[in-house]
Amino acid sequence: DAGVIQSPRHEVTEMGQEVTLRCKPISGHDYLFWYRQTMMRGLELLIYFNNNVPIDDSGMPEDRFSAKMPNASFSTLKIQPSEPRDSAVYFCASSLHGGARSYNEQFFGPGTRLTVL
Amino acid sequence: SQQGEEDPQALSIQEGENATMNCSYKTSINNLQWYRQNSGRGLVHLILIRSNEREKHSGRLRVTLDTSKKSSSLLITASRAADTASYFCATAAWDTPLVFGKGTRLSVIA
Numbered sequence: 340d341a342g343v344i345q346s347p348r349h350e351v352t353e354m355g356q357e358v359t360l361r362c363k364p365i366s367g368h369d370y371l372f373w374y375r376q377t378m379m380r381g382l383e384l385l386i387y388f389n390n391n392v393p394i395d396d397s398g399m400p401e402d403r404f405s406a407k408m409p410n411a412s413f414s415t416l417k418i419q420p421s422e423p424r425d426s427a428v429y430f431c432a433s434s435l436h437g438g439a440r441s442y443n444e445q446f447f448g449p450g451t452r453l454t455v456l
Numbered sequence: 457s458q459q460g461e462e463d464p465q466a467l468s469i470q471e472g473e474n475a476t477m478n479c480s481y482k483t484s485i486n487n488l489q490w491y492r493q494n495s496g497r498g499l500v501h502l503i504l505i506r507s508n509e510r511e512k513h514s515g516r517l518r519v520t521l522d523t524s525k526k527s528s529s530l531l532i533t534a535s536r537a538a539d540t541a542s543y544f545c546a547t548a549a550w551d552t553p554l555v556f557g558k559g560t561r562l563s564v565i566a
Contacts, residue, residue, distance in 0.1 A: 343498075372553065381558040382499075382544070395553075430498055442548040444489060447498030 343448035345431050351454045357419040360451045363412055364433030372445060373406055373416050374430040382430075388414065389436070421455045428452050460488070460528075460545040460557035468563040475532040477560040479545030480525075486548050488521055490530050493542045493559070502530075502543075537566045 344363040352358055364371045372387040386396040391408045399406070403422070408414040418425055432445040460481045469475050479488070487506045491499040505512045505521045505528065512519045518531040532539055542561050546554040 370553075382556040384553065384555070387553055432499075442486070442553050444501040444504055445499075445554060446501070449498050 343431055343433055343446050345429075345448035345451050347451060348449060349452045349454075351456065352421055353456050354422055355420040356455075357417065358421045358425075358453060358455075360416040360429050360431075360453070362414045362416070362431030362448060364414070364431070365446055366412065368433035368435055368446070369411075370434045370436060370442075370445075371408060371414050372432040372434070373414070374432065376428045376430060376450070377426075385416070418453075421453075423455045426453055426455050460547050460555065462543070462545055462557045462560040464560060465558070466561045466563070468565065469535055471535060471537055471564055471566045473535055475535050475539070475562055475564070477530045477543050477545075477562070479528045479530070479557060481528075481545075481547045482526065483547075483549060485523075486550050488519075488528050489546045489548070489554065490517075490519060490528075491544045491546060491556075493544065495541070499544060532562075535562075535564045537564050540564045 346361045369390050373385040374382050376382045385398045386406045387394055388408045406416045428450045430447050430450045432447045434443050434445045460479045463478045487504055489504045490502045492502055493499045503514050503519050505519050516533045521528045540563050542559040544556050544559045546556045548554050
């Protein structure tokens with residue numbers, strides 16, 4: 340398996356533009372997570388899906404952020420309009436549920452480094 | 457918050473020495489996991505220890521868990537330059553996904 344795939348790896352855009360980040364989870368995994376990592380705030384969970392259904396989006400910072408998972412092999416995170424403070428590395432991760440209400444290890448993609456000018 | 461907090465924030469050691477990192481958390485957990493992140497890369501899972509386990513080994517890694525003190529430690533023995541990375545603990549409580557700490561930056565000097 341190729342692991343979790345994210346695209347693009349780097350994105351530079353201007354304030355006000357729409358940004359779409361893409362993720363392909365590991366085949367067979369039923370959980371998908373979107374994270375944002377910055378020096379100041381560390382790794383923050385933005386939203387996660389179970390079987391393509393959003394479970395908790397309380398980490399999404401503002402209405403400018405939205406995420407979708409139209410099928411088991413694809414998810415997008417969209418920022419519209421983007422702002423300089425959105426500059427960060429965005430990670431997608433997937434996992435198999437551990438059963439007994441526990442969470443197993445997560446497999447991370449390489450991340451998308453977003454710079455908003 | 458159940459967020460784990462790693463200690464120290466940064467650690468610099470010589471190659472061949474052992475490196476110990478600690479993690480403290482606040483609420484009851486189901487399991488605790490350690491991850492490594494090399495510069496510019498995604499996180500990589502190292503080891504998972506369940507709340508009913510006290511110690512676990514994987515190669516040169518040794519993890520301990522003390523649920524009474526709400527703390528865990530990660531020991532890397534005989535460190536190598538390739539171990540240079542950031543190390544994160546992540547806690548999983550019942551029905552909630554992982555919450556990551558801010559990490560320990562380890563530098564192993566050859």
